[in-house]
Amino acid sequence: MAGDKLSGSELIAATLKHQGIDVIFGIVGIPVIEVAEACIRAGIRFIGFRNEQSAAYAASAYGYLSGKPGVCLTVGGPGVIHALAGIVNSQVNCWPMVLLAGSSDTDQIGMGAFQELDQVEACKPYTKYATRPASLGAIPFSIEKALRTAGYGRPGACYVDLPADFIQASIPDDKYIESIQVPPVQPAPVYLADPAAVKTAAQTLQSAQNPLIVIGKGAAYARAENELKSLIETTNIPFLPTPMAKGLLSDSHPLCSSAARSTALKQADVVLLVGARLNWILHFGHSPRWSKQVKFIQIDIEPEEMNNNGAITIPLVGHIPAVVRQLTQSSIPRLPDSHSFLRTLQSAVKTNIQKAAAKSKQGDETAVMNYHSAYDEIKKLLPAKDVVFVSEGANTMDIARSAFDVHEPRCRLDAATFATMGVGMGFAIASQVYYPEKRIVSIVGDSAFGFSAMELETAARAKLPLLILVINNNGIYHGLDHNDYESSRENNNLPSTALSPDTRYDLIAEACGGRGWLAKNRKELREAVKAALATRDTTCLINVVITPGGRTKLEFGWMTKKSEPKL
Numbered sequence: 001m002a003g004d005k006l007s008g009s010e011l012i013a014a015t016l017k018h019q020g021i022d023v024i025f026g027i028v029g030i031p032v033i034e035v036a037e038a039c040i041r042a043g044i045r046f047i048g049f050r051n052e053q054s055a056a057y058a059a060s061a062y063g064y065l066s067g068k069p070g071v072c073l074t075v076g077g078p079g080v081i082h083a084l085a086g087i088v089n090s091q092v093n094c095w096p097m098v099l100l101a102g103s104s105d106t107d108q109i110g111m112g113a114f115q116e117l118d119q120v121e122a123c124k125p126y127t128k129y130a131t132r133p134a135s136l137g138a139i140p141f142s143i144e145k146a147l148r149t150a151g152y153g154r155p156g157a158c159y160v161d162l163p164a165d166f167i168q169a170s171i172p173d174d175k176y177i178e179s180i181q182v183p184p185v186q187p188a189p190v191y192l193a194d195p196a197a198v199k200t201a202a203q204t205l206q207s208a209q210n211p212l213i214v215i216g217k218g219a220a221y222a223r224a225e226n227e228l229k230s231l232i233e234t235t236n237i238p239f240l241p242t243p244m245a246k247g248l249l250s251d252s253h254p255l256c257s258s259a260a261r262s263t264a265l266k267q268a269d270v271v272l273l274v275g276a277r278l279n280w281i282l283h284f285g286h287s288p289r290w291s292k293q294v295k296f297i298q299i300d301i302e303p304e305e306m307n308n309n310g311a312i313t314i315p316l317v318g319h320i321p322a323v324v325r326q327l328t329q330s331s332i333p334r335l336p337d338s339h340s341f342l343r344t345l346q347s348a349v350k351t352n353i354q355k356a357a358a359k360s361k362q363g364d365e366t367a368v369m370n371y372h373s374a375y376d377e378i379k380k381l382l383p384a385k386d387v388v389f390v391s392e393g394a395n396t397m398d399i400a401r402s403a404f405d406v407h408e409p410r411c412r413l414d415a416a417t418f419a420t421m422g423v424g425m426g427f428a429i430a431s432q433v434y435y436p437e438k439r440i441v442s443i444v445g446d447s448a449f450g451f452s453a454m455e456l457e458t459a460a461r462a463k464l465p466l467l468i469l470v471i472n473n474n475g476i477y478h479g480l481d482h483n484d485y486e487s488s489r490e491n492n493n494l495p496s497t498a499l500s501p502d503t504r505y506d507l508i509a510e511a512c513g514g515r516g517w518l519a520k521n522r523k524e525l526r527e528a529v530k531a532a533l534a535t536r537d538t539t540c541l542i543n544v545v546i547t548p549g550g551r552t553k554l555e556f557g558w559m560t561k562k563s564e565p566k567l
């Protein structure tokens with residue numbers, strides 16, 4: 001930039017570059033357009049979205065996949081309010097991300113300035129750290145601290161305010177920018193669990209009748225796959241991944257008990273939680289889904305997670321892969337293959353897989369499809385490896401979770417802990433940016449897709465060859481067929497779950513520069529999936545029409561079933 005006039009935007013871009021940021025997700029406007037342009041000049045990829053929600057979801061997913069905070073850039077006021085959806089989702093999922101947003105000139109605070117909002121205050125409840133740099137010269141420190149705080153300890157979201165007058169301030173020269181840089185964030189410190197607690201945990205596992213290992217997405221984030229494989233294969237203890245931990249060990253591993261989840265939870269007497277929290281996804285660790293006598297051992301980076309929800313836990317606090325290694329080294333004897341718990345689970349897995357296979361055979365070539373028959377066709381055509389599944393919706397996501405096996409770590413993203421609809425497009429875009437060589441297969445409900453459908457244009461513009469399958473049942477959970485829809489509409493009693501039948505999501509893809517197909521039966525779906533898989537230069541969407549009212553009762557009883565009332 002020698003000879004050019006430098007501004008705060010070059011300082012911000014140089015700081016991000018210095019901190020190793022290679023991509024930013026966001027939407028520009030006054031005053032951050034200069035920041036985005038400076039970042040592009042500095043060699044940082046900028047992916048411009050259509051709504052800040054999706055941009056923030058993308059940044060959070062990029063943080064999860066890459067293991068370093070994803071960065072989102074927005075305008076202030078409404079931009080930050082929209083991005084808060086992604087901030088909270090990131091924080092609840094424990095994924096690292098940093099939101100940078102423009103804000104009013106510092107001498108106009110409180111005057112009703114353009115898009116004025118106290119953004120630091122707005123972000124504070126949902127972030128680990130939210131700040132406005134005290135001066136122009138403090139920008140490198142504030143950004144480094146936000147990146148460091150987002151990634152260290154339990155990962156989460158951070159916020160940095162970028163006042164318009166700082167962005168526009170003149171900078172003397174490149175040397176000044178260099179001279180005020182803070183060293184790049186170092187890898188998070190690694191710490192081990194208390195050896196005495198490791199010993200107690202090993203003894204407890206050893207004395208268990210029915211031991212079980214539950215793997216959460218915290219283990220996926222911490223890249224604990226090799227250590228877990230070693231622990232599981234040394235001890236022969238069965239394991240159960242939570243939805244986003246699928247693939248740390250392959251779903252086809254003989255010790256994987258996903259298909260026997262209810263039996264595994266109910267019968268386990270000692271459970272090793274690895275990066276998994278006892279929240280709603282694990283029924284808070286309570287009866288009746290778990291045995292009343294169950295004992296938990298918990299490996300987590302966060303001490304405050306221990307003994308949560310009334311569970312008495314043996315706490316193994318530390319860096320997950322390192323702590324798993326500590327346990328593996330503590331000589332837990334191997335369960336014999338003939339062990340009754342292993343046999344029970346294996347038999348339940350076999351029966352449930354056979355039941356699912358029978359369901360997937362329903363309906364002939366030209367019949368209207370349901371979730372199972374549609375997934376059967378899709379599954380047969382997907383490559384065996386290098387696939388990343390993104391999924392959202394209720395039935396769509398729930399049934400897809402068990403229908404599609406995952407074989408590689410961090411290759412499945414979904415609505416996750418916060419059960420957020422609308423994350424799909426942002427997650428798919430971030431996945432393709434992070435994994436350019438993998439096939440991103442997004443399996444989304446028609447309602448869920450509608451939250452961020454316009455991001456099709458973002459994906460097509462960025463030439464991302466996503467394969468999006470909209471599972472279209474005309475509604476939220478279920479819909480109405482054409483006739484019922486028309487008569488309900490006529491009578492002004494359209495159910496709250498209804499969406500318009502025959503919505504041509506495939507044409508939206510075409511209109512946005514991608515490719516679209518409408519598939520109403522197995523044959524059409526097969527042809528569409530083959531054509532989409534052969535496309536590598538733009539975004540593909542298949543509008544998979546399934547029976548609208550085929551399932552009035554939700555299949556995801558594991559989410560909704562309540563524990564026994566407490567006295």
Ligand code: TPP
Pocket residue numbers: 392393394395396397419420421422444445446447448449471473475476477478
């Ligand atoms: N808004 C947000 C942000 N998140 C939510 N979870 C909901 C609303 C409530 N909700 C749960 S699932 C769902 C909605 C709106 C959509 C389910 O319909 P669809 O995506 O079509 O999938 P289906 O169950 O029909 O397969």
